[in-house]
Amino acid sequence: xxxxxxxxxxxxxxxxxxxxxxxxxxxxxxxxxxxxxxxxxxxxxxxxxxxxxxxxxxxxxxxxxxxxxxxxxxxxxxxxxxxxxxxxxxxxxxxxxxxxxxxxxxxxxxxxxxxxxxxxxxxxxxxxxxxxxxxxxxxxxxxxxxxxxxxxxxxxxxxxxxxxxxxxxxxxxxxxxxxxxxxxxxxxxxxxxxxxxxxxxxxxxxxxxxxxxxxxxxxxxxxxxxxxxxxxxxxxxxxxxxxxxxxxxxxxxxxxxxxxxxxxxxxxxxxxxxxxxxxxxxxxxxxxxxxxxxxxxxxxxxxxxxxxxxxxxxxxxxxxxxxxxxxxxxxxxxxxxxxxxxxxxxxxxxxxxxxxxxxxxxxxxxxxxxxxxxxxxxxxxxxxxxxxxxxxxxxxxxxxxxxxxxxxxxxxxxxxxxxxxxxxxxxxxxxxxxxxxxxxxxxxxxxxxxxxxxxxxxxxxxxxxxxxxxxxxxxxxxxxxxxxxxxxxxxxxxxxxxxxxx
Amino acid sequence: xxxxxxxxxxxxxxxxxxxxxxxxxxxxxxxxxxxxxxxxxxxxxxxxxxxxxxxxxxxxxxxxxxxxxxxxxxxxxxxxxxxxxxxxxxxxxxxxxxxxxxxxxxxxxxxxxxxxxxxxxxxxxxxxxxxxxxxxxxxxxxxxxxxxxxxxxxxxxxxxx
Numbered sequence: 243x244x245x246x247x248x249x250x251x252x253x254x255x256x257x258x259x260x261x262x263x264x265x266x267x268x269x270x271x272x273x274x275x276x277x278x279x280x281x282x283x284x285x286x287x288x289x290x291x292x293x294x295x296x297x298x299x300x301x302x303x304x305x306x307x308x309x310x311x312x313x314x315x316x317x318x319x320x321x322x323x324x325x326x327x328x329x330x331x332x333x334x335x336x337x338x339x340x341x342x343x344x345x346x347x348x349x350x351x352x353x354x355x356x357x358x359x360x361x362x363x364x365x366x367x368x369x370x371x372x373x374x375x376x377x378x379x380x381x382x383x384x385x386x387x388x389x390x391x392x393x394x395x396x397x398x399x400x401x402x403x404x405x406x407x408x409x410x411x412x413x414x415x416x417x418x419x420x421x422x423x424x425x426x427x428x429x430x431x432x433x434x435x436x437x438x439x440x441x442x443x444x445x446x447x448x449x450x451x452x453x454x455x456x457x458x459x460x461x462x463x464x465x466x467x468x469x470x471x472x473x474x475x476x477x478x479x480x481x482x483x484x485x486x487x488x489x490x491x492x493x494x495x496x497x498x499x500x501x502x503x504x505x506x507x508x509x510x511x512x513x514x515x516x517x518x519x520x521x522x523x524x525x526x527x528x529x530x531x532x533x534x535x536x537x538x539x540x541x542x543x544x545x546x547x548x549x550x551x552x553x554x555x556x557x558x559x560x561x562x563x564x565x566x567x568x569x570x571x572x573x574x575x576x577x578x579x580x581x582x583x584x585x586x587x588x589x590x591x592x593x594x595x596x597x598x599x600x601x602x603x604x605x606x607x608x609x610x611x612x613x614x615x616x617x618x619x620x621x622x623x624x625x626x627x628x629x630x631x632x633x634x635x636x637x638x639x640x641x642x643x644x645x646x647x648x649x650x651x652x653x654x655x656x657x658x659x660x661x662x663x664x665x666x667x668x669x670x671x672x673x674x675x676x677x678x679x680x681x682x683x684x685x686x687x688x689x690x691x692x693x694x695x696x697x698x699x700x701x702x703x704x705x706x707x708x709x710x711x712x713x714x715x716x717x718x719x720x721x722x723x724x725x726x727x728x729x730x731x732x733x734x735x736x737x738x739x740x741x742x743x744x
Numbered sequence: 745x746x747x748x749x750x751x752x753x754x755x756x757x758x759x760x761x762x763x764x765x766x767x768x769x770x771x772x773x774x775x776x777x778x779x780x781x782x783x784x785x786x787x788x789x790x791x792x793x794x795x796x797x798x799x800x801x802x803x804x805x806x807x808x809x810x811x812x813x814x815x816x817x818x819x820x821x822x823x824x825x826x827x828x829x830x831x832x833x834x835x836x837x838x839x840x841x842x843x844x845x846x847x848x849x850x851x852x853x854x855x856x857x858x859x860x861x862x863x864x865x866x867x868x869x870x871x872x873x874x875x876x877x878x879x880x881x882x883x884x885x886x887x888x889x890x891x892x893x894x895x896x897x898x899x900x901x902x903x904x905x
Contacts, residue, residue, distance in 0.1 A: 378817055385824050392831055401842045408771060408835060408848045415778050415828055416766060422785050422821055423759070429814060430747075430792030478851045537857050 245294050246303040246742070248287060249316045252326050252369035255284050260362035267355035274337070277358045281334035281365065288327040295323040296722060299729075300738035302375070307744045315375035315436065315742075319735055320726035321572060322372040325501055328576050329372070329494050331708070332583050333365045336493075338701040339486035339587060356393065364390035364490070371498050375739060377425050377435040380502065384421065384466070388414050391495060394487045395479065402482050410479035417465035424458040431455070438739035440510055456514060459506045467499025469557055470527040473550045477534065480549075481542035485590025488542060492549050493583030497575050500556045507560055508568065508730045515563030521650045524561055528554030528661040535668045541589050541599045544672065545582070548624065548665055552578055555661075558654050559639050562646055568727035570638035573720055577623075577631040577712055584620040584705040591616065591694055591702060592676065597687055601672065606681035610691050612699065614677050619706050621673065625666035631712035636662055638720065747791045755791065758784030771836035771846040775829060782825040789814045789821070 259280035263273045295301055300319035340357055367387030374380040396407035429435055431451060432443040444452055461472070468476040480488050507515065531551025538544040556578070559571025589599060591613060596604045608614050623630040640658060643651040712719070762781025765773045793814035800810055836846040
């Protein structure tokens with residue numbers, strides 16, 4: 243079997259399973275088995291794809307073998323294969339968590355059976371966005387994952403979720419409209435939307451038009467990635483969704499935006515890094531995001547703000563425009579997807595045990611040691627305590643920034659260190675408040691891990707275990723990220739696509 | 745390539761009207777805005793596809809047929825905007841069911857943070873629960889502030905609603 247046929251599988255398999263789970267709507271237990279096993283198989287195949295892309299270079303599939311490059315092309319280079327691998331591992335673990343109670347949010351007659359099909363479509367959309375070989379297929383991938391996320395964020399359609407969902411849907415629709423506008427401009431100017439042909443043709447355009455297209459694309463993906471000043475929608479809409487849904491959104495959806503920004507900056511416009519502009523955006527995203535987190539009294543909102551803030555680190559790596567910065571950003575994306583998902587999952591467990599996610603109501607959770615460990619490890623990881631992967635990722639980025647020696651990069655280093663400390667304050671505040679401090683005297687809730695299903699504890703431990711294992715795997719992962727970064731910059735992508743053209 | 749001026753202007757006007765409507769708070773108006781802007785962009789795809797009047801894609805030499813790719817892109821875009829429209833309609837109807845109108849409300853937690861800031865109080869995460877004057881179990885000792893930012897008891901706020 244040709245390896246190229248493996249490329250569309252991470253998109254096709256979840257879509258197929260979505261249909262099957264929809265047919266099984268009356269059997270929730272079977273739905274769960276089907277979606278968990280599908281995502282597990284997808285994760286294994288993604289690992290094969292990742293290893294193959296590392297050994298053989300970018301794997302390209304021209305769907306349908308249409309002549310003269312008229313068909314759709316899917317590409318798994320090192321970067322996108324790694325993203326598909328991490329995202330399928332995360333989704334395979336998270337799909338275990340949703341329970342009827344979380345999804346319905348107290349609404350009677352809520353259609354809980356739609357959760358699994360929608361979740362699988364979301365996974366397919368994320369994989370499609372990573373593997374897309376042209377701008378329009380990237381747009382289709384985005385739309386697939388966005389439509390699934392519209393449904394997931396408003397599951398149960400309670401008052402609070404419809405309000406939060408309205409903000410999310412309107413912002414996403416506006417960014418999609420802008421994306422479509424940009425595609426029409428790109429096609430009008432160059433006559434192609436393929437990532438392989440665009441670099442050459444874009445470089446031949448008038449510099450003003452080039453800059454317009456680049457800035458439009460950056461704004462579109464900046465909205466998806468929640469980069470300052472386009473981040474305001476995120477902390478407003480994410481926290482009200484069910485905990486497991488928020489976990490996947492926080493882990494994956496913003497990273498798809500960052501991934502697209504990497505594609506724009508390295509593949510389409512390698513000559514115009516816009517370092518100063520992106521560095522300023524990165525610094526403001528980091529600092530303002532974390533200051534927002536410090537003001538919150540609700541754990542999910544607090545974590546949503548840290549999510550915005552840490553997007554700044556990845557943008558910092560991309561902004562530098564060097565191979566070292568890019569490699570740091572890729573490592574940080576992997577670290578952040580896993581850690582942020584783990585934290586939101588654990589907050590879901592805290593909500594189940596403590597009955598709330600508001601810091602004013604929680605207390606005494608340290609009497610449940612397992613939960614305490616599950617929270618503290620990823621929290622310290624996010625704050626960047628050595629030897630966890632958050633520390634390693636931040637060191638790699640700071641190293642890359644210092645290497646360039648620009649004054650603005652030095653400011654970014656200072657902002658990065660300050661953000662890291664402030665993140666620590668924010669997450670430790672939660673620790674002190676919810677775990678260390680005694681329960682309020684009038685609160686008679688009995689805290690015990692018994693209310694948690696055993697499989698939840700297992701899956702959450704596995705996720706936290708993976709975040710810790712990143713420290714051990716940091717060596718191979720860093721060199722993989724470096725190979726991916728040099729790969730992209732050396733034009734391996736275009737060469738592979740042209741070579742595979744039927 | 746000479747783009748058609750009329751199409752470009754029509755697309756621009758539609759997009760401008762769409763942007764104006766999206767800035768409203770009512771979901772129905774936002775829906776109308778999204779539809780207008782979407783159609784404006786579809787017109788821009790027609791501009792990008794070259795001069796009018798060529799035959800569709802049938803066995804002719806390359807430079808005598810209309811470019812088929814923009815047509816395929818527009819077709820996809822139309823299908824997606826149909827789905828967007830259906831979703832926004834459903835959302836707006838659900839909002840009408842729950843609230844009696846379809847205007848998007850402010851974020852509750854956001855309002856709490858803002859009121860605390862106006863009243864010059866420290867963030868909720870830094871207030872000791874037992875030090876607060878309100879020992880209300882429902883709000884977990886959370887200070888409920890009225891419009892001027894003065895602390896009131898949660899019960900009073902509940903009655904006032």
